[in-house]
Amino acid sequence: MQITDLETEQKITPLLRLGFRPFFLGGAIFSVVAITLWILAFRGAINFSPLGGAHWWHIHEMIFGFGGAIIAGFLLTAIQNWTGISGAKGKTLLLLFLLWLAGRIFLSVPTLFGTTVSSLIDLLFLPAVAYILAKPIIAIKQYRNLFFVPLLALFTIANLEMHLAITYPQTFSGMYSGYAGVILVTFLMSVMVGRVAPMFTANATQTEKVTPLPWLEKLANGSLAIAMFSLLLQPIIGFSAIFFGVLLIIASVSQTMRWIRWKPWITLNVPLLWSLHGAIKFICFGLFVLGISYLIPEVPSNHVWHLLTIGGMGGLILAMISRVSLGHTGRPLVAPKSMSLAFVLINLAALARTFGPWALPEKTLMFIDMSGSFWIIAFVIFIIGYAPMLMKARLDGRPG
Numbered sequence: 166m167q168i169t170d171l172e173t174e175q176k177i178t179p180l181l182r183l184g185f186r187p188f189f190l191g192g193a194i195f196s197v198v199a200i201t202l203w204i205l206a207f208r209g210a211i212n213f214s215p216l217g218g219a220h221w222w223h224i225h226e227m228i229f230g231f232g233g234a235i236i237a238g239f240l241l242t243a244i245q246n247w248t249g250i251s252g253a254k255g256k257t258l259l260l261l262f263l264l265w266l267a268g269r270i271f272l273s274v275p276t277l278f279g280t281t282v283s284s285l286i287d288l289l290f291l292p293a294v295a296y297i298l299a300k301p302i303i304a305i306k307q308y309r310n311l312f313f314v315p316l317l318a319l320f321t322i323a324n325l326e327m328h329l330a331i332t333y334p335q336t337f338s339g340m341y342s343g344y345a346g347v348i349l350v351t352f353l354m355s356v357m358v359g360r361v362a363p364m365f366t367a368n369a370t371q372t373e374k375v376t377p378l379p380w381l382e383k384l385a386n387g388s389l390a391i392a393m394f395s396l397l398l399q400p401i402i403g404f405s406a407i408f409f410g411v412l413l414i415i416a417s418v419s420q421t422m423r424w425i426r427w428k429p430w431i432t433l434n435v436p437l438l439w440s441l442h443g444a445i446k447f448i449c450f451g452l453f454v455l456g457i458s459y460l461i462p463e464v465p466s467n468h469v470w471h472l473l474t475i476g477g478m479g480g481l482i483l484a485m486i487s488r489v490s491l492g493h494t495g496r497p498l499v500a501p502k503s504m505s506l507a508f509v510l511i512n513l514a515a516l517a518r519t520f521g522p523w524a525l526p527e528k529t530l531m532f533i534d535m536s537g538s539f540w541i542i543a544f545v546i547f548i549i550g551y552a553p554m555l556m557k558a559r560l561d562g563r564p565g
Contacts, residue, residue, distance in 0.1 A: 174564040177255045179557050183565045184241025184253055185493055186555045187262045189486045192234030193544045193551075195269060199226050202273075204537045208530065216275040216283055217331045221339050227474065228346040229287070229324050230269050235482050236320075236353065237265070237294045240313055242493060245565070247310045250301040261297065265290050284328045291321045320349055323397060336400050345396035347473055351448060352389040354481050355420065358445055359386070362427050365488075366442075369435045369498075375426050385423050388416035410459030417453035424449055437491075437500050440484035440508035447476030447515055468523050475540065476515030483511050483543060487551070494554045495561035501550040507543040514539035 180186050205211040206219040215222035241261075245252035253261060268287035275283045295317040302310050326342035359382055367374035392412040395404065424445050432438035451472030458466035487500050514536045521532030559565060 175558075180555065181258045182254050182558075183245070183493065184258060185238040185486070185489055187258065188234045188238030188241070188265070189490060190548070190552055190555045191262060191266065192231050192238065192482075193486070193548050195234065196227070196231045197541050197544050197548070199223070199231060200537045200540050204534060207533060214275075216272045216280060217339065221327075221331065222272060224339070224343040225324075225327055226269070226272065228343060228350065229291075229320070229327070230265075230272075232346070232350050232478065232482075233291060233320070234265055235486065236317075236350070237261070237290075239357075239485070239489070240294065240298055240317075242489065244298050244301060244310075248301040248305055248307055250304065251564075252301075253297050257297070261290075261293060264293060280331070288321065288324060288328065291317050291324065295321075316349070316353060319393070319397065320346065323349060326397070326400070338399060341396050341399040341404060344470070345393055345399075347470065347478070348389060348393040348396060350478055351452075351473055352386060352393055354444075354448065354477065355386050355389055357485075358441070358481070359423070362441060362445065365438060366427055366429075366432060369438050370431050372428070372431065375428070378423075378426075381419055381423055381426075385416065385419040388412050388419060392416065406459040410456045413452045413456030413459070417449055417451075417456060420445070420452060421449040436505045436508060437484065437488050437498060440480065440487070440504075443508065443512055444477055444480030444484055447472055447480055447512070451477055465523055468519050471518040471536075472515055475518055475536065476512060479540065479543075480508070480511045480515070483507060483547060487547065490551050490554055493559075493565055494557070495559035495563060496554065503546050503550055507546040510539040510543040510546075514543070 174182060180190075202211070202213060203219065203223045206213040206223075213219055217225065241253050241258070244250075264286070268283075268290055271278055271283035271286050277283070278286075295314045298317075299311065299314050302308070302314075323342050323345040326337050327339050327346070330337040330339035330342060359377065363375045363377065366372070392409060395402075395409055395412070424442070427442070429439070429442035429446070432442050451469070454464070454472060455466060455469045458464035458469045487504055488498060491498050491500065517532050517539065518536035521535070522529040525532075
């Protein structure tokens, strides 16, 4: 289907022709800036006073700032494929990106407009993305793809709770609302890889596509959904560590069963595939160890969460934006060789951040520096390799 007139398309700067372009590049750059600021602030090397304090800001910005940008880029790109209707581009896409960027600036320097305005600007972004996604879906009555709109609404609620925790800490917990955001992103990742991992694996390895088991899909995703709601509803129903821990272990076992059925060992010669399966491995492993940490207090859950956030979320984002950026700029699905190093580093970052401070608490600063450095190098490799692609028109002359 011809989605847009090429003559009109060519008048738009390439960076604003489809959602993945500004949000993948902007999100990657922001993650490097945010991790650098966090390391310096954690060490006391800079006087950094963001909204909510440096710790609140670090959790919030990596989930809702960085994660929100990448999710927006994925969905704004996918909507065009789902509906056949031209996605957000040009001025609309620019305004949406500037709204996201304003949130990052105002939360970093809250004295510019004050706490309330800064929070409102940040909270507007996800509903704006949901509105732009819903319009074409409703227009052609493709209601099954409205699935992502309530997900963005739940993500907004978690974000709102995290902001409210600054002013009303007796009622709302920044920790639980931030964790709700992490589990919600993990749920979204689980749904996505369930759709694409079997197909990508089969296509790249010339093997038969694994047929999903409906009961296993429901168990893998449903257990994560219940875990997410248990965190989101914490201000109303409280929090049971045992219930949460058992849910995560159930999620881990079902995720692992599903992953093994996809035969990850046959992907080792394809970096765009083993990086994807490596991130899924961190989701499986991270959920299990995290579940154990809520059943056995001696296991430090604050460190273990990084198996999901760095290894799972960071690893899957790096793998998917590398693949999507190639496909949607008309290039062969072969990542630059330097990306193999980036994929390895993001795995090492997760392991260093989780197990280093756990094993040697007195060396925590060193392991945070190490993990942060690995993350920064990994995403700088992506930025250097992919920025030229994202800022130029498609090689095949097609729109997008």
